[in-house]
Amino acid sequence: MKHQPIPRLEVSHLVRDFQGQRVVDDVSIRVMPGQVTCLLGPSGCGKSTTLRIIAGVDRQDSGTLTVDGEVVSSDDIHLPPEARSVGLMFQDFALFPHLCVADNVGFGLSGSRKEKRARAHELLDRVGLLGDAGKFPHQLSGGEQQRVALARAIAPRPRVMLMDEPFSGLDNRLRDGIRDETLEVLKDEGTAVLLVTHEPEEAMRMADNIALMRGGKIVQQGAPYNVYNSPVDKAAAAFFSDINVIESTVQGALTETPFGQFLAPGVPNGGRVEIVIRPQHLRIDFDRNGQGPLPTPQDGTPARGTVQRARFMGAESLVEFRMDFDDVILRAKVPGVFMPKPGTVLWLSMRRDRCFVFPARD
Numbered sequence: 028m029k030h031q032p033i034p035r036l037e038v039s040h041l042v043r044d045f046q047g048q049r050v051v052d053d054v055s056i057r058v059m060p061g062q063v064t065c066l067l068g069p070s071g072c073g074k075s076t077t078l079r080i081i082a083g084v085d086r087q088d089s090g091t092l093t094v095d096g097e098v099v100s101s102d103d104i105h106l107p108p109e110a111r112s113v114g115l116m117f118q119d120f121a122l123f124p125h126l127c128v129a130d131n132v133g134f135g136l137s138g139s140r141k142e143k144r145a146r147a148h149e150l151l152d153r154v155g156l157l158g159d160a161g162k163f164p165h166q167l168s169g170g171e172q173q174r175v176a177l178a179r180a181i182a183p184r185p186r187v188m189l190m191d192e193p194f195s196g197l198d199n200r201l202r203d204g205i206r207d208e209t210l211e212v213l214k215d216e217g218t219a220v221l222l223v224t225h226e227p228e229e230a231m232r233m234a235d236n237i238a239l240m241r242g243g244k245i246v247q248q249g250a251p252y253n254v255y256n257s258p259v260d261k262a263a264a265a266f267f268s269d270i271n272v273i274e275s276t277v278q279g280a281l282t283e284t285p286f287g288q289f290l291a292p293g294v295p296n297g298g299r300v301e302i303v304i305r306p307q308h309l310r311i312d313f314d315r316n317g318q319g320p321l322p323t324p325q326d327g328t329p330a331r332g333t334v335q336r337a338r339f340m341g342a343e344s345l346v347e348f349r350m351d352f353d354d355v356i357l358r359a360k361v362p363g364v365f366m367p368k369p370g371t372v373l374w375l376s377m378r379r380d381r382c383f384v385f386p387a388r389d
């Protein structure tokens with residue numbers, strides 16, 4: 028039999044109710060050593076509660092948690108936080124103001140003072156702050172303090188690191204550097220990382236795996252590329268970017284639209300579907316004497332629309348159309364500067380391989 032690698036962190040069928048309301052609903056996640064999983068979802072969907080349960084500061088109503096195959100929490104077992112080999116990093120990390128940087132990093136370590144110092148210095152070197160070991164937190168910038176907090180969280184070599192929006196307090200320029208640096212250190216140490224965020228860009232940038240959460244449930248899990256390019260439903264698509272939606276009715280597992288026919292397998296006759304496409308996957312063509320481009324297998328049939336407004340957005344331009352059919356508004360995003368005047372008639376076609384057809388939910 029093939030040997031199955033043991034996940035560093037395994038969360039199985041976690042459930043948590045608050046006042047009769049299910050806040051965490053059958054959540055299962057596995058994280059391998061050196062891998063980063065992002066728990067991504069809107070505010071209030073249960074991300075932090077999941078993290079708090081894994082950390083051991085809250086307890087699940089049912090479900091099991093294992094670290095390297097060893098049960099740390101179940102119906103029968105409940106190890107305290109300090110016995111789980113789980114590190115924590117939160118946005119409002121608090122350094123001890125009366126301790127120098129090296130003592131902050133060495134605080135939770137066991138061993139002699141000399142050993143603690145040595146490990147603290149090793150990590151401060153790793154995060155580029157060895158020269159600041161003797162300083163006090165108030166003498167450091169916000170980004171430097173965050174790196175100290177990172178060094179402190181990693182120092183005891185936790186097998187699992189839980190991070191709750193740890194970078195959201197930093198300004199954008201600082202954030203990218205610290206994010207990448209943090210991941211590098213954690214991957215080198217073989218730590219399994221579970222990071223909570225509500226920002227899809229952050230999740231796509233950092234994660235090996237994204238677990239998309241909504242209403243307490245994980246609705247989709249996978250590599251960032253797959254979650255972005257094969258969303259399970261309209262809301263999953265909309266979570267990652269702006270979307271266009273065209274509604275249509277199904278006959279014989281097909282739906283006719285101004286952009287041509289789309290397959291709608293499994294949807295009964297008369298059923299409503301929503302065709303979802305991202306603004307960057309609409310193609311714009313000029314009008315030639317009332318005609319658009321010829322239909323192609325890749326782009327389907329073009330449909331005519333009138334420009335409502337165009338906005339310059341730096342690397343790209345966003346053009347809003349009112350379509351001839353049904354007065355539907357569609358937005359197309361194109362690279363560079365493209366600023367057609369309002370009232371200009373243009374043709375739009377949809378990249379067929381980038382359209383998603385979902386049964387409409389009333």
Ligand SMILES: Nc1ncnc2c1ncn2[C@@H]1O[C@H](COP(=O)(O)OP(=O)(O)OP(=O)(O)O)[C@@H](O)[C@H]1O
Nearest residue numbers: 045046050068069070071072073074075076077225
């Ligand atoms: N101790 C508690 N008692 C009662 N309800 C709670 C408790 N903790 C969380 N909740 C509720 O559980 C739900 C999920 O909260 P949670 O903090 O896990 O969400 P979240 O996805 O982390 O949101 P955010 O991104 O805003 O932090 C919310 O409706 C919240 O009000």
